[in-house]
Amino acid sequence: MHDLSFSRLACFFLLVALFAGGAGPVAAAPNNGKPAPIAAEADRSPAVAADIILESEASKTRFKVVLSKPVTVSAFVMERPDRVIVDLPEVAFHVPAEAGRRKAGAVASFRYGLFAPGQSRVVIDLAQTAVVSATEVSQRDDGSHLLTIELTRVEREEYRRAAAANAAATAAKASISEPELASNQDARPLIVIDPGHGGIDPGAASLIGTYEKDLVLAFAQLLKKRLDDGGRYRVVLTRDNDVFISLSDRVKFAQKRKADLFISIHADSLSGGQDVRGLTVYTRAERASDADSARLADRENKADAIAGVDAKEESNDVSDILQELTLRETRVFSHGFATNLVSSLESVARLNKNSRREAGFWVLRAHDVPSVLLELGYLSSKQDYDLLISDEWRAKATASIAAAVDRFFTTRFAKRDPAAVLP
Ligand SMILES: [Zn+2]
Numbered sequence: 001m002h003d004l005s006f007s008r009l010a011c012f013f014l015l016v017a018l019f020a021g022g023a024g025p026v027a028a029a030p031n032n033g034k035p036a037p038i039a040a041e042a043d044r045s046p047a048v049a050a051d052i053i054l055e056s057e058a059s060k061t062r063f064k065v066v067l068s069k070p071v072t073v074s075a076f077v078m079e080r081p082d083r084v085i086v087d088l089p090e091v092a093f094h095v096p097a098e099a100g101r102r103k104a105g106a107v108a109s110f111r112y113g114l115f116a117p118g119q120s121r122v123v124i125d126l127a128q129t130a131v132v133s134a135t136e137v138s139q140r141d142d143g144s145h146l147l148t149i150e151l152t153r154v155e156r157e158e159y160r161r162a163a164a165a166n167a168a169a170t171a172a173k174a175s176i177s178e179p180e181l182a183s184n185q186d187a188r189p190l191i192v193i194d195p196g197h198g199g200i201d202p203g204a205a206s207l208i209g210t211y212e213k214d215l216v217l218a219f220a221q222l223l224k225k226r227l228d229d230g231g232r233y234r235v236v237l238t239r240d241n242d243v244f245i246s247l248s249d250r251v252k253f254a255q256k257r258k259a260d261l262f263i264s265i266h267a268d269s270l271s272g273g274q275d276v277r278g279l280t281v282y283t284r285a286e287r288a289s290d291a292d293s294a295r296l297a298d299r300e301n302k303a304d305a306i307a308g309v310d311a312k313e314e315s316n317d318v319s320d321i322l323q324e325l326t327l328r329e330t331r332v333f334s335h336g337f338a339t340n341l342v343s344s345l346e347s348v349a350r351l352n353k354n355s356r357r358e359a360g361f362w363v364l365r366a367h368d369v370p371s372v373l374l375e376l377g378y379l380s381s382k383q384d385y386d387l388l389i390s391d392e393w394r395a396k397a398t399a400s401i402a403a404a405v406d407r408f409f410t411t412r413f414a415k416r417d418p419a420a421v422l423p
Helices: 002-019 038-042 097-101 156-171 212-230 247-256 291-301 321-345 382-388 391-416
Strands: 047-057 060-067 072-078 083-089 091-093 107-116 119-126 130-139 145-153 190-195 234-237 261-266 279-284 351-359 371-375
Touching: 047 107, 060 107, 060 119, 060 130, 072 130, 072 145, 072 156, 083 145, 091 107, 097 107, 119 145, 130 156, 190 212, 190 247, 212 234, 212 261, 212 391, 261 391, 279 291, 279 321, 291 351, 321 351, 321 371, 321 391, 382 391
Parallel strands: 047 091, 190 234, 190 261, 261 371, 279 351
Antiparallel strands: 047 060, 060 145, 072 083, 083 119, 107 119, 130 145, 279 371
16 A cells, blocks of 8 residues: 555656656666766665755755765645655755755755655745756766755745645655554553654754754653563553654554553743743643643644644544543543642652643544643753753653552552552
């Protein structure tokens, strides 16, 4: 099925290429009249991107990537927000830090990273509506290769048509390939830890440029180790490396495995709010507890758009009475665990003034898996950031979370089946 959608996509891009007069996938062979080096065929290591160059003149903007070897590329536009998606095989981006701050012509900003295993993506935010008018990979005199994405400014109407034509094709690429789930005889409760963001979606950035995606992954790995050490639980992470996963795939990940608890880990930032700090625990509610939480959930729910995935509006209605009952029970468990977490973390972590909040987080929407979202602190606060990178704080915080998990499962199973109380 994966292959099928891929070949459909390939056909689609070919059509776009013909239509747009040259845009689309470039099966990039080195040119300059020289034969392709045979070594390149055998070399399976990812291409290295050494620099990104922006040029603009009149209605054209050229986005250029200096690469160690040629790559196959697909580029297309999306609307709301206006952006260009460039899909590549896995590329190791070793570009100068300042490259990410460059802008020119139609390019307002851009980001890059791993989008799925073996697949990298660049997302270019547009300052003006522009379509991909050409993509090309050429060999340079020094042996490196230059990928050029040419953008041409167009009116909104034409842009909208190009974006609509691409929407169907991109949806097919969103889902991650799941390994077959082994049937499991292990009766221990399953905890899914979900490090927020990843790959192309970096999340918030600290004052010195550290990304939320990296901090929360490191924390999640420590938490998993802590929970594994007790031997009472099975613990899995939704991602164990720097890769993008869509919000709905995170939810499905927990549901498919029939998880008993889902903990999403984040560390946000507030613009202009360097005094605001502390840890917060969120549960899902249609109506947010306060305006800040509503804004935060809105921003988090845009993670898929940031990565160039159209969030599929799946119906949120609970269709039958059983599901409705499950949802109610799940909510009670989510709230119970959230309360446990807050009281457990109180002694070790500085809590936000209002540490128990609610909002419509997409990632907490499973009706059958108790789910909380833990904001470890604010990357916009120097004090919070210093704590987040401190081994001592991490050790204390993970120990407290593990204690809250123990309490949660002890109470939960005591209610259901007194014989199954955990030690
Ligand atoms: Zn986040």
